[in-house]
Amino acid sequence: MSRQLKLSSPDQTGVSVIQSQAHATPPSSLPAGPQQVPQLDPADPPGGKAVSLGKMKKPHADKDSDEYRQRRERNNLAVKKSRMRSKQKAMDTQQRVNELKEENERLEAKIKLLSKELSVLKDLFLEHAHNLADNVQPPADGASPAPNNASANGQ
Amino acid sequence: MSRQLKLSSPDQTGVSVIQSQAHATPPSSLPAGPQQVPQLDPADPPGGKAVSLGKMKKPHADKDSDEYRQRRERNNLAVKKSRMRSKQKAMDTQQRVNELKEENERLEAKIKLLSKELSVLKDLFLEHAHNLADNVQPPADGASPAPNNASANGQ
DNA sequence: TTCTATTGCGCAATCT
DNA sequence: TAGATTGCGCAATAGA
Numbered sequence: 001m002s003r004q005l006k007l008s009s010p011d012q013t014g015v016s017v018i019q020s021q022a023h024a025t026p027p028s029s030l031p032a033g034p035q036q037v038p039q040l041d042p043a044d045p046p047g048g049k050a051v052s053l054g055k056m057k058k059p060h061a062d063k064d065s066d067e068y069r070q071r072r073e074r075n076n077l078a079v080k081k082s083r084m085r086s087k088q089k090a091m092d093t094q095q096r097v098n099e100l101k102e103e104n105e106r107l108e109a110k111i112k113l114l115s116k117e118l119s120v121l122k123d124l125f126l127e128h129a130h131n132l133a134d135n136v137q138p139p140a141d142g143a144s145p146a147p148n149n150a151s152a153n154g155q
Numbered sequence: 156m157s158r159q160l161k162l163s164s165p166d167q168t169g170v171s172v173i174q175s176q177a178h179a180t181p182p183s184s185l186p187a188g189p190q191q192v193p194q195l196d197p198a199d200p201p202g203g204k205a206v207s208l209g210k211m212k213k214p215h216a217d218k219d220s221d222e223y224r225q226r227r228e229r230n231n232l233a234v235k236k237s238r239m240r241s242k243q244k245a246m247d248t249q250q251r252v253n254e255l256k257e258e259n260e261r262l263e264a265k266i267k268l269l270s271k272e273l274s275v276l277k278d279l280f281l282e283h284a285h286n287l288a289d290n291v292q293p294p295a296d297g298a299s300p301a302p303n304n305a306s307a308n309g310q
Numbered sequence: 311t312t313c314t315a316t317t318g319c320g321c322a323a324t325c326t
Numbered sequence: 327t328a329g330a331t332t333g334c335g336c337a338a339t340a341g342a
Contacts, residue, residue, distance in 0.1 A: 001314090005221060006318055039320090049315090050293065068274060068317080071313095072336075072337095073336075074313080075314085075335085075336080075337085076334080076336085077314095077315090077333060077334075078314055078315055078316085079315085079316080079317090079334085079336090080333095080334085081312090081315080082316055082317090083316095083333090083334095085315095090245050090248070092246055093245070093248050093249055093252060096252050097248060097251050097252055098250065100255035100256060100259060101255065103259055104255060104258060104259055104262065107259060107262035107263065107266060108262060110266055111262060111265055111269065113268055114266065114269040114273060117273055118269060118272060118273050118276065120275065121273065121276045121280065122276065124280070125276065125279070125280065128283070130279075178325090188338090224337085225332090226328095227320075227321075227322095228328090228330080229320075229329075230321080230322085230329085231320060231321085231328055232329095233329055234319080234320075234331080234332090235318090235319080237329090237330055237332090238318085238319095238331095240330095241331090243334060244314085248330085308337080
């Protein structure tokens with residue numbers, strides 16, 4: 001695990017030329033052949049920082065190297081894959097949102113229904129209680145209900 | 156909104172050149188300098204003829220052009236902005252998922268509660284009904300025909 | 311250390 | 327014409 005933590009040391013080469021291998025490319029004509037290879041050129045340092053050439057530490061970049069191309073290609077593939085996944089994930093997440101929204105609505109509807117049911121039942125209960133009370137002591141005469149009245153009431 | 160499918164893939168041709176960082180590095184010096192560029196040739200002289208010196212005028216890509224650099228810089232900025240937004244959006248969507256999940260749990264809990272309440276009330280109701288039926292309390296005076304036949308209903 | 315996976319970045323082609 | 331998006335490759339660097 002000892003990776004050399006290189007927080008900031010961007011390669012500032014500044015110059016890079018890349019050439020892709022000529023696959024079966026049917027390039028009938030190659031325009032000006034600007035395909036120099038990496039190689040720092042005797043370009044003058046603008047403003048001053050001269051990069052001492054010679055050999056950089058680990059020229060991972062030997063653009064000509066077959067190895068290099070192979071690594072690049074592999075990475076490009078990996079990148080594509082990764083991005084594809086990322087995109088897919090985003091879509092899935094979006095879909096999840098939609099599903100959850102639906103679910104949500106469903107639940108709210110159910111709650112409404114249950115609430116209604118509950119309310120009806122409660123009313124029924126109260127009504128019943130009243131009936132009982134009335135039955136026991138019909139308010140026919142309209143006075144002195146006292147005898148035995150079980151306070152109907154529930155809750 | 157649909158992006159047009161692009162059947163042809165311009166690059167992959169094989170040659171890319173990238174180059175200099177040249178001009179004073181703007182704001183934050185660019186970390187990774189080199190880039191590749193699938194340079195298509197500007198134009199091909201129909202009659203053949205090699206494109207050689209004579210600079211092709213049209214090419215917007217006069218890398219050295221000040222104009223060019225300016226355009227590039229602007230675009231790079233736009234790209235950054237766009238990507239930032241994209242990322243933000245993704246995060247927002249993810250958060251939405253979390254919120255919705257919570258909301259759903261809340262709703263489910265409520266449903267559970269209401270269901271329970273309803274069930275209790277129903278039981279109470281039934282019990283009551285049974286009580287009524289069982290000890291129908293005949294009013295002392297009246298003849299009680301078929302006393303109990305108050306079938307407890309269900310529902 | 312070597313491989314793959316991610317991520318930030320610039321370029322260019324498109325889209326708006 | 328300019329900004330917004332998008333596909334793509336490079337390089338640095340997390341992760342295994």
